[in-house]
Every structure is written in structure tokens, then in C-alpha cells.
Amino acid sequence: MSSSVYLDQLIEALQVQPGIGPRSAARIAYALLDRRRAEGLQLAAVLKDALQHIELCPCCRNYSDGGECAICRNVKRRSSGLLCVVETPADVQAVESAGTYFGRYFVLHGHLSPIDGIGAAELGLDKLAEILASGEITELILATNPTVEGEATASYIAALARKQQVKLSKIASGVPFGGNLESVDEQTLAASLEQRRPFA
Ligand SMILES: [Zn+2]
Structure with a gap:
């Protein structure tokens, strides 16, 4: 009782x-x-x-205090032309801690997973397509997790970027297959961003 x-x-x-x-x-x-x-x-x-x-930034879908987040409002980051696509807000934090990236982000809040009913709409890919069409982005960096679902999501997003003729790259190895960005140490993550390679 x-x-x-x-x-x-x-x-x-x-x-x-x-x-x-x-x-x-x-x-x-x-x-x-x-x-x-x-x-x-x-x-x-x-x-x-x-x-x-706490809301989602209308620009990058990371958490914000309402309206555009501080990263999106930063003029230097905006003018960099770089957009890094990650799966979670924790991944943004991981890349920020690595301290070598000064562009913008786009947060998917997951990966494509038809079985769970998570498709392009749930990941905000219409918004991402809009950003790519705006002409503000010169390079899209794919930093989804190295899992089967993360790789499939990266391929889907790559097709969106190709449509707009945006240069594509992918973070280098260092993030173990099946792992996630969040669990990688800062130096490794910084190196895999610096050594990113063109995505074919
Ligand atoms: Zn933002």
C-alpha cells in the first residue's frame, strides 16, 4: 500500500x-x-x-528561444556559404565543441525511416530544399551518422543539392560505422570536418 x-x-x-x-x-x-x-x-x-x-529555429530547426537562433543570425556564418546537415541538436553541439566549423547548420531531428513513418516532410526537407534554392549556399556538408539510415538520408539530401548545383561534401572517416557524431571526441570530429571530401 x-x-x-x-x-x-x-x-x-x-x-x-x-x-x-x-x-x-x-x-x-x-x-x-x-x-x-x-x-x-x-x-x-x-x-x-x-x-x-524552447522552439525550433525556423531557419535551421535547431532549438532556439523563439525566432531565428543565434547561429543563424550570425552574419559571418551566414556569409560563409557553408551548410552542415546533422541528425540532432546534440550533433550541432558536438561540431561546435570541435571549434573548427564556422558555417550554418540544418538539423533533421532524425533520419529517413519509412517503417516509423519518418519521411522527407518530418525531416523538414522542404525547408532544406528552399534554403538550397536561395543561392546562399555554396557547399553542403553531409554529417549524418554513419549508419545505414544515416547514409540513405545523406543520399536523398545529396540529390536535392545536385538539383540546385550546390557543391557537396561528406565528413571524412573517423566516425565509426554504426556510431554517431555525438559520441566522437572533439579532435576526431574536427579532423573529419577538415578532411571532408567531395560526395559523389
Ligand atoms: Zn537556426
Whole structure:
């Protein structure tokens, strides 16, 4: 028998993240109640703000505080003519941490996966086609993950770029097949961006 309905609700709600089961959720709930009530309230406030206010940048689909993100607004990055296509916002963060790329991004939020109903529309590829048609982009860098789905998505996007005669490149090896950008160390990622090669 449960001692508190609120406690049951908290443990249930904490299981929002895959990998956190009932036991881990209960441990977190007890830690918050025993010693960390102030931090828990702070977390609740920050979480609410983040979930209510973070939107997708209309230009690159990375997370922004509403409207165009800081990267898209940056004049130097805009005028670079470079556009790097990645699967997730975490990948943008990984490339930014590598510190050698100063162009713009386009975030797919996934990869083509017909079985899961994820097609061109879900990845925002109509918007990407619009950007490619604008004439602002001189080189499109494919930095999808080296997985079967990531490679298939890259080929699809390559066809869009060819239609607009935009130069295509792909990050060099260094990212292991089946892996993702996010898990690669900064030096390796910086090197694979610098040594990117034309995509045929
Ligand atoms: Zn943006």
C-alpha cells in the first residue's frame, strides 16, 4: 500500500526518460524529498520554462528561444556559404565543441525511416530544399551518422543539392560505422570536418 498519492505520481512521472525504470525513479524521488527539495523546485521551474519556451529555429530547426537562433543570425556564418546537415541538436553541439566549423547548420531531428513513418516532410526537407534554392549556399556538408539510415538520408539530401548545383561534401572517416557524431571526441570530429571530401 502506498503512503502518498503525490509520491506515486512523482515516481511515475520521473519515468519519462527511456532507461529510467520504477526503481531508478523511486531513488530520484526519495533523494529529492530527503535532501534536495530546493533543488527539485528549481529543476521543476527550469524544466517548465524550457519546455514552454524552447522552439525550433525556423531557419535551421535547431532549438532556439523563439525566432531565428543565434547561429543563424550570425552574419559571418551566414556569409560563409557553408551548410552542415546533422541528425540532432546534440550533433550541432558536438561540431561546435570541435571549434573548427564556422558555417550554418540544418538539423533533421532524425533520419529517413519509412517503417516509423519518418519521411522527407518530418525531416523538414522542404525547408532544406528552399534554403538550397536561395543561392546562399555554396557547399553542403553531409554529417549524418554513419549508419545505414544515416547514409540513405545523406543520399536523398545529396540529390536535392545536385538539383540546385550546390557543391557537396561528406565528413571524412573517423566516425565509426554504426556510431554517431555525438559520441566522437572533439579532435576526431574536427579532423573529419577538415578532411571532408567531395560526395559523389
Ligand atoms: Zn537556426
